[in-house]
Amino acid sequence: MPSPRSSPVVRLSASLEPELLSLLDRWVQERNSPSRSDAIRALIRKELTEEKLGDPEADAVACVTLLYRHDAPNVLRRLTAEEHRWGEHIRFSGHVHLRGGSCMEILALVGKRREVIQAAEDLRGVKGVAFGDYSVSSPSIIGGRTGHQHPHRSGSTRRS
Numbered sequence: 001m002p003s004p005r006s007s008p009v010v011r012l013s014a015s016l017e018p019e020l021l022s023l024l025d026r027w028v029q030e031r032n033s034p035s036r037s038d039a040i041r042a043l044i045r046k047e048l049t050e051e052k053l054g055d056p057e058a059d060a061v062a063c064v065t066l067l068y069r070h071d072a073p074n075v076l077r078r079l080t081a082e083e084h085r086w087g088e089h090i091r092f093s094g095h096v097h098l099r100g101g102s103c104m105e106i107l108a109l110v111g112k113r114r115e116v117i118q119a120a121e122d123l124r125g126v127k128g129v130a131f132g133d134y135s136v137s138s139p140s141i142i143g144g145r146t147g148h149q150h151p152h153r154s155g156s157t158r159r160s
Helices: 018-030 036-052 075-085 113-124
Strands: 059-069 090-097 102-112 129-137
Touching: 018 036, 059 075, 059 113, 075 113, 102 113, 113 129
Parallel strands: none
Antiparallel strands: 059 102, 059 129, 090 102
């Protein structure tokens, strides 16, 4: 799918019941969307992303948020070990010091949907992590790819 910015715009019309139009307009305003068209594009992309991510082998990205107390016994050691285990999928890791001895870790993951979900679940399951959450999306919806490859697949040999 080509990037929305590189494609010409095609105009269309849609018929909606007044109640549905009112809900759309409220949603446009709440999300601070510049227009109904922009909001409808967002809804379409969301639906198509969910459909694409129905395939566990789909190219995917994820954002993981973890909250923990830095003084919890061994949490930093455990978290670092888990991050190294999933290192080929982690493209970014940021650490934020919060007040009261709390910390937030933010990670960006790439890979197949099943891999990024498993990595996110493993990371938020680290003993000492008080809260963990993640969102998964597909870069293909805007014409992108993760570029993540698996040279270590069984049956194949590694090339230099």
